[in-house]
Amino acid sequence: MELIVLIDIGSTFTKVSAVDLAEARLIGRFQAPTTPFNVTEGLENALSGLAEEMSRQGVSPSDLRQARKLACSSAAGGLQMIAIGLVKDLTAEAARQAALGAGARVLKTYAYELTEADRDEIAALQPDIILLAGGTDGGNHTTIIHNAKVLAELDLDIPVIVAGNRSVASEVAGYLSRSFSTYITANVMPEIGRLQVEPAREVIRQVFMETIVQAKGLSKASELIEGIFMPTPAAVLRAGTLLSRGAGKTPGWGDLLIVDVGGATTDVHSLGSGHPTRPGTVVRGLPEPFAKRTVEGDLGVRVSALPLVEAVGAEVIGDHLGWEPSQVIERAQRITSEPDYLPQSPEDVKFDQALGFFATKTASSRHAGRINQVFTPTGAVWIQEGKDLSQIKPVIATGGVFVNSPNAREVLMGVVHDPVEPFELKPTAPEFYLDSNYILAAGGLLAEQDSLTAFALLENSLRSV
Amino acid sequence: MNGKTLVLGVIGSDVHAVGNKILEIALKEAGFNVVNLGVLVSQKEFVEAAIETSADAVLVSSLYGHAEIDCRGLREAFVEAGLGDIILYIGGYLVVGNQPWEETKAKFEALGFDRVYPPNTLPEDFIPQLRADLGLEG
Numbered sequence: 001m002e003l004i005v006l007i008d009i010g011s012t013f014t015k016v017s018a019v020d021l022a023e024a025r026l027i028g029r030f031q032a033p034t035t036p037f038n039v040t041e042g043l044e045n046a047l048s049g050l051a052e053e054m055s056r057q058g059v060s061p062s063d064l065r066q067a068r069k070l071a072c073s074s075a076a077g078g079l080q081m082i083a084i085g086l087v088k089d090l091t092a093e094a095a096r097q098a099a100l101g102a103g104a105r106v107l108k109t110y111a112y113e114l115t116e117a118d119r120d121e122i123a124a125l126q127p128d129i130i131l132l133a134g135g136t137d138g139g140n141h142t143t144i145i146h147n148a149k150v151l152a153e154l155d156l157d158i159p160v161i162v163a164g165n166r167s168v169a170s171e172v173a174g175y176l177s178r179s180f181s182t183y184i185t186a187n188v189m190p191e192i193g194r195l196q197v198e199p200a201r202e203v204i205r206q207v208f209m210e211t212i213v214q215a216k217g218l219s220k221a222s223e224l225i226e227g228i229f230m231p232t233p234a235a236v237l238r239a240g241t242l243l244s245r246g247a248g249k250t251p252g253w254g255d256l257l258i259v260d261v262g263g264a265t266t267d268v269h270s271l272g273s274g275h276p277t278r279p280g281t282v283v284r285g286l287p288e289p290f291a292k293r294t295v296e297g298d299l300g301v302r303v304s305a306l307p308l309v310e311a312v313g314a315e316v317i318g319d320h321l322g323w324e325p326s327q328v329i330e331r332a333q334r335i336t337s338e339p340d341y342l343p344q345s346p347e348d349v350k351f352d353q354a355l356g357f358f359a360t361k362t363a364s365s366r367h368a369g370r371i372n373q374v375f376t377p378t379g380a381v382w383i384q385e386g387k388d389l390s391q392i393k394p395v396i397a398t399g400g401v402f403v404n405s406p407n408a409r410e411v412l413m414g415v416v417h418d419p420v421e422p423f424e425l426k427p428t429a430p431e432f433y434l435d436s437n438y439i440l441a442a443g444g445l446l447a448e449q450d451s452l453t454a455f456a457l458l459e460n461s462l463r464s465v
Numbered sequence: 466m467n468g469k470t471l472v473l474g475v476i477g478s479d480v481h482a483v484g485n486k487i488l489e490i491a492l493k494e495a496g497f498n499v500v501n502l503g504v505l506v507s508q509k510e511f512v513e514a515a516i517e518t519s520a521d522a523v524l525v526s527s528l529y530g531h532a533e534i535d536c537r538g539l540r541e542a543f544v545e546a547g548l549g550d551i552i553l554y555i556g557g558y559l560v561v562g563n564q565p566w567e568e569t570k571a572k573f574e575a576l577g578f579d580r581v582y583p584p585n586t587l588p589e590d591f592i593p594q595l596r597a598d599l600g601l602e603g
Contacts (some may be wrong), residue, residue, distance in 0.1 A: 135517060192472075192517060192518060282480065377478075
């Protein structure tokens with residue numbers, strides 16, 4: 001049996017999955033707590049746990065030891081980036097999109113000329129990578145040059161990826177190369193109205209693999225494995241892209257949505273053009289990437305439970321549960337202060353369901369586009385901003401709040417278009433799938449090696465709910 | 466290519482797309498780098514596109530009679546963005562009904578437009594003037 005072991009070194013758990021390549025099936029998985037200062041220990045624990053489980057199935061430890069091992073990681077704070085552009089809604093937003101799609105946590109996005117205060121703030125934020133954009137090709141060049149000079153004053157060895165106006169890219173890199181490792185890639189926005197984030201995403205991934213993994217002390221783990229290939233969110237997005245587009249001659253699922261509710265953040269990934277589905281609609285604003293990821297740092301079901309309650313409103317959650325607002329706040333406080341909290345009583349479970357529902361609801365509302373009617377002298381016109389997700393069918397849920405839920409469907413209902421918010425372009429009649437074995441990141445990793453098997457693995461593992 | 470960048474668009478809640486497309490084609494043929502924002506363009510979008518592309522001139526169209534309201538404050542927005550000297554043109558059906566052209570022209574010049582063109586202006590009617598304003602030969 002040819003095996004491959006796919007590893008996700010998360011901030012709390014190191015998850016290992018063994019996949020039978022011929023059958024494209026998950027045959028065993030195990031998780032052990034991530035050991036923050038030396039991830040190797042947690043990884044070894046997870047691998048020996050897996051070996052034990054597999055030996056019960058008749059797989060010898062040596063088969064497992066010889067199997068290829070690929071990993072993704074969100075440990076040590078994940079990949080933390082700063083995005084810099086010129087206009088907030090144009091190149092700065094394009095840079096932010098590129099970083100998010102590469103699986104980064106965007107610490108801050110800067111627009112226009114960096115000030116000395118910005119420079120000091122960047123130094124204090126200690127990003128892993130800085131993405132420097134600004135100007136369309138042949139367009140504005142003064143700002144990106146100014147910003148490169150300001151950054152150059154920081155005597156830091158942070159990789160800087162230059163993805164701005166092509167005409168001055170090498171000049172910009174020249175200012176930076178004295179202290180930074182610099183990389184030049186294609187402009188994230190070569191012309192107004194055209195987003196080109198893939199080349200930047202690829203360079204971010206390369207830099208992550210080659211330098212960040214080492215800087216974060218994750219490289220020790222790579223004696224056990226072939227390498228840490230990407231940040232975990234990038235692997236999830238990769239899996240979504242594969243599922244959507246298909247592999248080889250196998251057709252994909254088409255447009256789809258992934259909702260990943262975690263303890264600290266909620267990620268939403270959409271795969272699809274998001275073009276208008278209502279006839280006669282005009283699209284405004286920056287074009288959307290086919291594979292789009294948004295991260296909500298204030299929406300989560302453990303560490304971010306209180307911010308979630310603040311964002312949604314204790315009254316709203318209370319109404320949903322039939323509880324007093326004070327009860328909601330009190331429970332959220334308790335969860336936040338006990339990171340290893342596990343729901344016990346029926347009330348605990350009910351509260352978890354509600355948190356998951358509202359994290360899903362709010363995050364998907366922020367991710368989805370909006371439509372507005374504008375009355376012109378020649379009649380009414382619909383204007384769409386962002387992606388139209390209304391016709392999307394498959395919605396895939398991943399994360400403990402879904403997997404451990406007695407009724408994942410109920411939590412997932414948060415993604416559905418709400419008539420109370422008629423202008424949000426959320427799915428109207430979705431079909432739900434559950435990533436019950438945490439296979440998405442593993443599938444994305446495997447896709448790098450063997451997209452056909454990865455596609456079959458994903459199809460075999462996702463469960464309709 | 467003549468090295469000059471133009472930002473083009475139909476301002477406000479105006480959806481007249483045909484003339485905008487014709488203008489884009491004619492200006493590209495005349496050698497300009499054209500950034501066409503299309504229809505339903507807000508003041509903010511004109512300004513932001515001009516910043517990112519380092520535009521040399523902005524050509525605003527309006528064909529539904531509400532140009533005055535839509536264009537109020539546009540020049541000031543460019544001033545705020547540090548592009549106070551940018552060349553601003555406007556053309557189309559700028560007002561409702563049969564108002565004397567000289568009055569309309571004066572109104573839009575007062576709003577900060579460098580050139581104001583009446584309905585039925587053809588590309589070849591204003592391109593020589595545009596070239597001259599941009600300091601291009603001939």
